Amino acid sequence: MNSGPTIVPLPYKASEVEAAIGSNWPSILLSAYRWMVLGRTLDARMQALQRQGRVGFYGASTGHEAVNVAAGLATEADDWIFPGLREQLVALVRGHSLVTYAHHLFADDLDPGRGRNMPCHPTASEVHYVSMSSVIGTQISHAVGLAHALRSRSAPGVVLAFFGDGGTSSNDFHAGLNFAGVWRLPVVFCCANNQWAISVPVERQTAATSLASKADAYGFGGSRVDGTDFVAVYRALREALAAARSNAGPKLLEFVVYRMTPHSSADDPTRYQPADWAARAASHDPVGRLEAWLFAHQGLTEPARSRFKAEAEEQVREAVRVAEETPPPRPGSLTEDVYAPAVSSRAPKGR
Ligand SMILES: Cc1ncc(C[n+]2csc(CCOP(=O)(O)OP(=O)(O)O)c2C)c(N)n1
Numbered sequence: 001m002n003s004g005p006t007i008v009p010l011p012y013k014a015s016e017v018e019a020a021i022g023s024n025w026p027s028i029l030l031s032a033y034r035w036m037v038l039g040r041t042l043d044a045r046m047q048a049l050q051r052q053g054r055v056g057f058y059g060a061s062t063g064h065e066a067v068n069v070a071a072g073l074a075t076e077a078d079d080w081i082f083p084g085l086r087e088q089l090v091a092l093v094r095g096h097s098l099v100t101y102a103h104h105l106f107a108d109d110l111d112p113g114r115g116r117n118m119p120c121h122p123t124a125s126e127v128h129y130v131s132m133s134s135v136i137g138t139q140i141s142h143a144v145g146l147a148h149a150l151r152s153r154s155a156p157g158v159v160l161a162f163f164g165d166g167g168t169s170s171n172d173f174h175a176g177l178n179f180a181g182v183w184r185l186p187v188v189f190c191c192a193n194n195q196w197a198i199s200v201p202v203e204r205q206t207a208a209t210s211l212a213s214k215a216d217a218y219g220f221g222g223s224r225v226d227g228t229d230f231v232a233v234y235r236a237l238r239e240a241l242a243a244a245r246s247n248a249g250p251k252l253l254e255f256v257v258y259r260m261t262p263h264s265s266a267d268d269p270t271r272y273q274p275a276d277w278a279a280r281a282a283s284h285d286p287v288g289r290l291e292a293w294l295f296a297h298q299g300l301t302e303p304a305r306s307r308f309k310a311e312a313e314e315q316v317r318e319a320v321r322v323a324e325e326t327p328p329p330r331p332g333s334l335t336e337d338v339y340a341p342a343v344s345s346r347a348p349k350g351r
């Protein structure tokens with residue numbers, strides 16, 4: 001294994017992992033690790049391309065991978081995802097094509113959003129992944145509205161609403177959680193507490209003892225989970241999803257993670273983060289923690305690790321190549337998907 005930061009080990013024996021996530025744990029963990037490596041590789045490449053002026057903006061999810069991959073693997077096809085800035089990996093794990101996502105990042109003619117949204121705001125309707133609004137917190141009330149619609153129509157599915165620690169101070173957080181609690185809607189609120197809202201540390205965001213504790217005020221349960229521990233995240237999500245599916249009501253999960261990159265490509269965290277932040281974050285790296293466990297307990301080898309990394313790099317390289325060869329959106333696409341097809345206002349003859 002690479003010599004790197006001292007990783008805080010995942011505290012499990014194999015039997016405990018089996019108890020937590022079921023008998024197919026070996027394939028779940030291996031699949032999770034490979035998706036996490038893909039996410040990490042994608043982030044590194046896109047941040048470099050942004051610096052080269054080849055994509056306009058990028059918000060990395062480095063440090064959030066265990067949460068995103070667990071959400072992708074724990075949800076069912078009927079479920080819905082309302083993301084914040086850093087959850088695109090959830091869409092990819094649920095089956096959204098990496099090439100299509102690259103078309104979005106390059107805002108080209110094959111972007112399903114027709115190049116109108118800034119990068120990292122994809123729409124992936126085929127996997128029930130709803131394009132986010134950049135206005136912090138608004139996706140929370142959108143998610144609750146959809147959960148209400150599912151309930152009204154007796155349609156299956158649970159809605160996952162993602163937001164950050166900063167998002168818990170938004171009006172929509174209150175409106176959304178309040179409404180979901182009163183109506184006992186099938187929503188799992190997933191707060192990725194990466195301890196920063198750009199330059200504002202979470203201690204200045206709230207005086208509450210935890211973000212999870214805010215659920216008490218809305219009449220449902222909240223739990224704080226180590227968001228860099230894939231096993232803990234997967235188990236918490238499976239339990240919350242099962243409860244919501246059986247009409248036991250919503251849940252707030254606070255996943256404590258470490259933002260391992262600048263807020264976005266338009267940020268310089270050296271101006272506000274303490275000098276030891278990067279080292280603390282690296283010791284809680286979710287990819288490194290799962291990788292170390294797989295080496296110790298599941299027979300992961302250095303050649304296999306290198307092969308997974310090379311495969312991820314090749315997938316990303318190919319997606320970038322295809323997107324960069326695609327022309328920008330056609331001018332004529334500007335009004336596509338904007339207006340509904342014209343409907344005659346005149347009543348049919350004979351009535
Ligand atoms: C209503 C609103 N206020 C301010 C902003 C500017 N802004 C963009 S991201 C961000 C911080 C978000 O922090 P958090 O919710 O913790 O999510 P993170 O980016 O850390 O994942 C802010 C203040 C915004 N987009 N919307």
Ligand SMILES: [Mg+2]
Pocket residue numbers: 164165166192193194195196197198
């Ligand atoms: Mg944050």
